[in-house]
Amino acid sequence: MYRYDEFDQTFVTQRVEQFREQVARRISGELSEDEFKPLRLMNGLYLQLHAYMLRVAIPYGTLSSRQLRQLGYIARKYDRGYGHFTTRQNIQFNWPTLGDTPDILADLAAVEMHAIQTSGNCIRNTTADATAGVAADEIADSRVYCEIIRQWSTLHPEFSFLPRKFKVAVTGAPGDRAVTAAHDIGLRMVRNDIGEIGFEVLVGGGQGRTPILAVTIREFLPAEHLLSYLEAVLRVYNQLGRRDNIYKARIKILVRETGTEEFARLVEEEWVHIRDSELKLPEDEIARIHAYFAPPAYEVLDATCPELDVQRAGNRAFDAWVRSNVEAHKQPGYAIATVSLKPHGGIPGDASAEQMERVADLADRYGFGEVRVSYKQNLLLPDLRQRDLFAVWQELTSAGLATANSHKLSDIIACPGLDYCNLANARSIPIAQMISTRFADLEREQEIGNVTVNISGCINACAHHHVANIGILGVDKKGKEFYQVTLGGAADQNAAIGDIVGPAFDEDQIVGAVETVVDVYLEKRTGSDEPFIDTYRRIGIKPFKEKLYATH
């Protein structure tokens, strides 16, 4: 994985000192809260309902075991012993004090981490496929380009005060696990006719109150032009994006109002001037970054592991975990395992300091010391020998991290909601807990199969409810929490925005409503090999609507 050199280390260290001085000016009263706000936001520090919240960047969701241990240390020393992994592959600490934050940033810098641009109207942490570099279906390793984007976008002088926040996602595989269609810029790695690596460039995706899927403005961008093209898109947006209305300030509105073709023309027009500037990536620079992501020293193993087959045959719980939580690895004899942060009835994405340390230890003992964070708010151990899976599973089980529900109904994405967030209209976490408790029977979950359930506590859609198979949005009606249901959304390569099913449900009805939706699916599906989304696409919303509102 990437390692800081003297430049990176000096940069984050100087950033810490700068923020330490800014905090001191705030505490002394020289800076008002209004003036301090953009400074703290640029360092990921929010003022939430009850306390400050610090959002730490985990660039492209990649962590070393040492970094994960340090996050555990921070959780214990400055917080209440836990952290919350987010849909943007970041981690949030919910209870730091203002005075402690410079020290936390220093502790992060010591392990090559930072909180730069995890908030504010700037280019945020790049979203990546959590299985980049190890996925069996990969065209190229997207981490290389995510790191190049990270460096280019860090304290970019021109793009630190954009109309609104700006998110980039990169996928290196045809199977899209980075939700590229729902980002301001989505980059899909492709090969052209002569085998060169490049990007299909999409712009204008986003969720929030106006969900829009990104549109393609360039079919093939040679990799060497990545930064100049991004700079051209950002320059057009910075000048023309709306600043009069926060709800219309994202690039998706500009693209929609300008028209895709005209927007693409504006970008190309700008790009012509800068494509051969200093931003052009020399081959040796790409190679230099690439070298950091060289594969670890894999053993030469058989693709199949008889030992594993025996273990699976002898233990139903383990077998269920392998079926749902283990995925194909590009290296024969290896596997990728999801460490579930979704225990039934638990808080999606939360991990205790002890759990972080346990996972870090497992990564060191079994997996080359690397851990990934997925946008689904789980952790991944990306490099496990298949023959070690049983031992890893046993240890995860003892740490409460082996729920066999990856991709299943209780693998719910939820934002912090009204329990923490001052934007929220309704609670998300308790709803997620109620639903996952209702579906806690693993056999039933396996029977239902793969389905995504995402719960956002307000229209900002942090939990991506628009692109969930079953999306739930918390709304406030005269001081009471209600939950609106959307069906048919998808976040993968066939991304779709869900359809609103009808009037919202109250807190007592919402779990039953989800169950009704599942019942309709089970009744209508052609067989257990037809997942929820396929059935929905075949039969449409009507049968669900009829059943939902007939019973209420």
Place this chain on the structure above:
Amino acid sequence: MPLIKNGAAVQDPWFAATTEADLDRSGPLLVTLELWQQHRDRLVGRVGPLGVRLASAQSPGLIAADLDRLDLVALEFPKFTDGRAYSYARLLRERHGFTGEVRAVGHVLRDQIAFMLRCGFDALDVDERAAGGWQSATTAFSAWYQPATDAQAPISARRRYAVPARASQSVIRSEPVRVADAAELAVCAATWAY
């Protein structure tokens, strides 16, 4: 509001014209885009330095053809969160080759100075408290990642041409992280991770 140019507070020689009557004044005259467009011929014939002030919705493209007649372009930040002028400043310098003064006016705060200098501003109309910010803006970071308008070599170029980073003055303050023992390191096989 003190005017800071190249790090020093200077007397501002420019008069900011807001009405037609102001155009008769002698000396350096800074006019709004509207006055410039309405009285262009009269202003061009005038003796003395000329500048145009652009509001944040006014792109420098609007005066591109006249830039060789101008000594100053003032770009307005109606509030510091409106970042359009960063792009405008870069376009003035890099696209249009403007070599006169590019001045930041309006809501110009100390903590934005570093970005402004990198985008090609060379004069800042700042509030009293921010006047001391030039120093920290130019010294807080010894190198930046991306190329911009300023002459500093970005980190990418420094790496390529082996320009050393300035040694960090600050000490990283952190509890020691646990060091893996020999057995674990063996498992962590060669070069990979830690």
